[in-house]
Amino acid sequence: MLLEIQRKLFARSDRVKSIDFHPTEPWLLTGLYNGSAQIYNHETGALLKTFEVAEVPVRCVRFIPRKSWFVAGSDDFQLRVFNYNTHEKVAAFEAHPDYIRCLTVHPTASVLLTGSDDMTIKAWDWDRNWKCVQVFEGHTHFIMNLSFNPKDTNTFASACLDRTVKIWNLTSGTANFSLEAHEKGGVNFVDFYPGPDKPYLLTAGDDKTVRVWDYLSKSCVATMEGHTALVSFAVFHHALPIIVSGSEDGTVKIWNSGTYRLENTLSYALERAWCVALRKGANDVAVGFDEGLVVIKMGRDEPTFSMDPTGKLIYTRNTSVLTSNLATEKDDEAPDGARVALAPRELGSTEVFPTSIIHSPNGRFVTVVGDGEYIIYTALAWRNKAFGQGGSFAWATDSNTYAVLETKTKIRMFRNFKDKSGGPLKGAGGWAVEGLHGGPLLAARAHGFVIFWDWETGAIVRRIEVEAKNVFWSGTGNLVAIVSDDGTYVLKFDRALYDEHVESVGGAENVGDEGVEDAWDVVAELGEQIKTGKWIGDCFIYTTAGNRLGYLVGSQTNVVTHFDTPMYLLGYIPAHNRIYLADKDMNVAGYALALSVVEYQTAVLRGDTAAASEILPTVPKDQRNRVARFLESQGQRELALSVTTDPDHKFDLSLALDDLDGALEIARQVVGPEGESKWKAIGDRALSVWRFDLARECFEASGDLGALMLLYLATGERDKLAGLAEAAQAKGQNNLAFACLLQLGDARACVEMLLRTDRVSEAALFARTYLPSAVPRIVALWRAELETKGRKKLAASIASPDDNSDLFEEGWEAALAREEELYGPPQTTVNGDAH
Template structure:
């Protein structure tokens, strides 16, 4: 039976003729050397060129990555080898290597060696640690040497293919070939070693249109592969799959089974002649170089063929070899750490007659089925004895141990536990896949149908594109994974049973209430398992998540592709495997899963009984889960992290709890947040304390000014000065009417111009003093500008109403620190629109009409009369915090003069 490998084209790029290709071991890069003389690096994930080197005006026939040095080594028809750093794009080395066209370069897998072969019939070994010195020359071929390649099983040997119709095997250190393989009728273009298993094979491709597989120990030809109609230019053994790839100038790539040598597939992408193929160990990607561009394909799936039973025994397939490990038997004294590879003792279990593409334990772990090559074989898990076999494209187990096979898209067979066929089904649609579990599921391209195992009656049809399906052990829940989402459904088996027992007819849609959609998670699931009502899966971003009641929690971020094996409840660990068959475990507490499940079901009483069994370290995770369910009170009780607990207390408005946490933490951010919340809820005393602790001086200013707390504002002024918060200090002093202190603060802050302007507005008697300071300061920078400053005492004509301003300042000097009570605000609000100077000038107009008082001198009003009038207006004023300066002026002094109108 054929391998039936799924082949997908992952990258296609047209270009000049491609002479060689290579894959980078860690980056998603393809290296192509072109007949035009360029070397290009393509990113097959981004589908774009990332780097390009203009190597020569002549063809570059071979280029290889040297990833450990971040190099590209290229050999061209100009007989030079060039070395580039692909990160910096610098040219590391250029040297003439041969006297004719360079056909191939090969990099030693571990040593600092590069082999080159040429049309000059020589092979040369170069050592980059010795300045690219040629350390050895291999002579023996009588025609062009087309390719050289190292033997990965014995890196001290290599082989060469030549147009002299021979392939020679060489050893480093010996100038003569070990032996020669001669069998082709025409020149040999290519050679490659078999990397898997114990077979000492290599393959050659020739201009006689055949490829030959050789045993280099017996020096005999094992098989000749015929089918191409033109020269074979590239050959390789795939490192991961049991296949041989040959590429020819007939434009086709042929895939052969490496054991049976039958032709499995022929690929033709219409890009004319094939010149090169490239592969990488550990990957199922292949890259092909053509006359007109580069193609990359992916064959099969990279998911390791492995299965774990409920006791922790794992069986996996490496090619045809079957191996087993037991998680319970870990190396003595080894401390299991999350994310670390387990040191498991691998035991050879046997081999398989077919190439395994899937492997799965039955529910009780007694049997294992292996599928591949269109066949299946059921083995015993312990002794690996064959119990049953047959032809099948797919095989699935039922939850009771029965099984079903899909022979074709139109025939499904069901077998009992004794391996006897009991039923055959011919679905009315094309069954592309089948799934086992509580029900037998068959899916087409855009829907899935569920059937019961006993009578194969239709239970329900669901219109969804299915990628995979996972049943919970209870049989009540099922996860249907599509390309973009996973749907969690509840299976109502009692509803189905009563419906079928009632003898009601089942239409093409099945039983309407058989399934109930519970949740939809918008993530692509790669692999998944159920643990109780918890669905564990890894997504397209390789995050290990679990979903309980529609709530997704990320457990770990995986650093490489890993695939779920299973969960061991007695260890509370979930196990995964990577494609190199390393087994890794992560902790997932069963008690945590049970707790969340009970909370989702609303059974808080039983959930609280389980809570003590959960380690304290997981309490914050539990609290986050409860918060997401809207259970903030319960989350606050469980949370242990102070920051998280504080946030919950703030959300709930529990200020006392939040305050206790803030006292313990003593962080300004918490005090500030709590202070704002206290202020918004009217708890002003707490707000004041919190703002003090947070050193939020702006907040305190808002609070004190709102309360009319002059004493608090005075203290805040001193506090602000001490902390260098001059803006807050200035506002405090200004509100208190301490104008001299305001001006002094501006001077101390080196804001002398502002001090002068303020003095002009509020304390004109101080202007001359400040102008002198301003002149002195400005003269250090600009003497001319300093001289242009005018002093009002010298040039009063330049300042409007200067004498009036001085008079007004004296008239209100006695009102320092006196404030009308808040109840009188409305009486004063209407009179606050005019300035002191305007009010004074209007008063003078009135007095010009009235008889002049004999006590007036030089046209100025009697000071005592003015003060009497002002005091009458402020009978109820309360002196608070009067300034020690006699000349301080109240900012609301204009209200006093307004009484004279």
């Protein structure tokens, strides 16, 4: 079994005696021999929190996420509970009269179990103030491990140094039965098989073995030998067909849970291995050692699946093969993203652990690749058609020809399931191939480049210098997407140009090692990495590493939706007008994308207006706005205006096309702040095209007094400007009202406005320049204001013409003469107000 193993976290610490993953947060909890507990972020490797639990070793820790707690058992006989968010100690009590070796938390009930060196197991109910609700007796040595049965959480198993494993019921203090698990030593660990199909237990013992038991028949199914010291733990992986064991010999071993064969041995030079934790919903495994901890990711998160063009889906769960037909699912009316209720049936099984599944183009055959082998099955009956050595596989478009990567440097081609005669592929060999990809041409990825060969002649069609991760060919055979870490490149292949070149050089054998560059053109470049992709004609649908679903037509990208978690593209079913995706657990969801939309966009990009006009009536009404946005991006605003049904989009297009009457019609139908913004936008546009009457109407409708002032000034409308000043005062826009009065030359009204708004000092300075007769009264008001604020010295220093100061005399007489010339003789009252 070729499992990819990636180390995610490596941290040195004091001896780790217990370890646990948080089910939802990226946290890892460790219990240490030095008496503390620590929480790591296993994604970043950062140590987040440290809790000083006890002065003696902490041998067991577990999260209780529904309460935001973790619980710890230690050698001072105490059970302690902490809130991991607030660091508060929730509870602490003596649970046993001896060391607490192990504990486990019930999956749903408010119960946890503790096992101790006092040879008893106790059940504690935290909803009943940590009352001991049951004591389980019967073991004759230290209790080493406890595990609930996932098939029946009312039962659990215990592992003990008395060499037995006992099965218990929560409601009874005596065991249901015992297994003499290891004759030559104690039992250190017990774990239930997580699947529904096997009544199996896993045990790890002092006799250096791992054993699998059928607890119904009480018989030993398998014994795994390989460790050179006592085995501390052994667990079934919940998602992969493996068993993970760790020993005091310092190694972690990976076993095949189907064949019980040793697959891999891992050593991290951290001395003895003590404890293990599996992360739910992921392939992460954490192991605690004498000198620290390690978190590894095993296998891939991506599911293994393939869907043919008709909607027949085949996927695997470990080595079991299941099938479902999405074409029969009636989810046309389902909202986007809603889960599709699949009705899977078991198709069979495969002899290898699959890393990829590939349908032949006609859907008749399915190839499973894994463990360095490939097997071709018939899609309907799941019968073995062909098999052999191979780490990668690729179908040609005729479904009768395929290529296999036997070794890193050897590619073999087959036709009709027989070795194809002829020499090797030109230019192959001498460099390591990382993967093969099928389609109109055979593609091989290598370090630093991707190379395309002709299926018939084996000649090089093109060598492209790019660090490719995947290659996707369109069904039409002239477009290919090459995915790299830096981005995705879409190229167009012209077969006719290639054939002309081959003819001109006297045959395919004379084509150079770089192929025919002129037969290839770059159509588009996407600046993001694509994870999965499919072609629908000339439309490329894809999901990205940033959890986004989109599609590409020509050089134009369109976003369909975003995801919270990674999704993987299954394919497109035209009859449903839907794209189907699945998550890593093969939960399938659909998203609407009308085929007519794709066909219309393709016709527009090709410049085929006649075809586009014929397709447009078939585009669903709920997709018209998407089409209109696409047309706008292509510079076809007039056509977009005729297509869109979105009033806001239609308004924006009308403004861009200077169709102000059309925009005005839309604005009259909108009320509130949104309507005001539309009137304002039309007014601004009307000014730019010299339609002053329309601009005035729009600014009045939007209440944009500032724009109206500028408009009235430009057109010289004094009466309108005077009315605007009154309207601005009524709205409290005093600065605008003052500006209007100033433009009208009404100095007296300006002064009175400054006084009404408590701007006396500014009024005095303004009057000194524009209305000298009002200065004495305003200065007096200014002095009075300062005196009331306790600033008498400053008030006394302010001069006034009434002071008969020589400094003001000459200038004052000239200012009064100028005022009388402009406004007439000084008045004592104006509208009853003194001046």
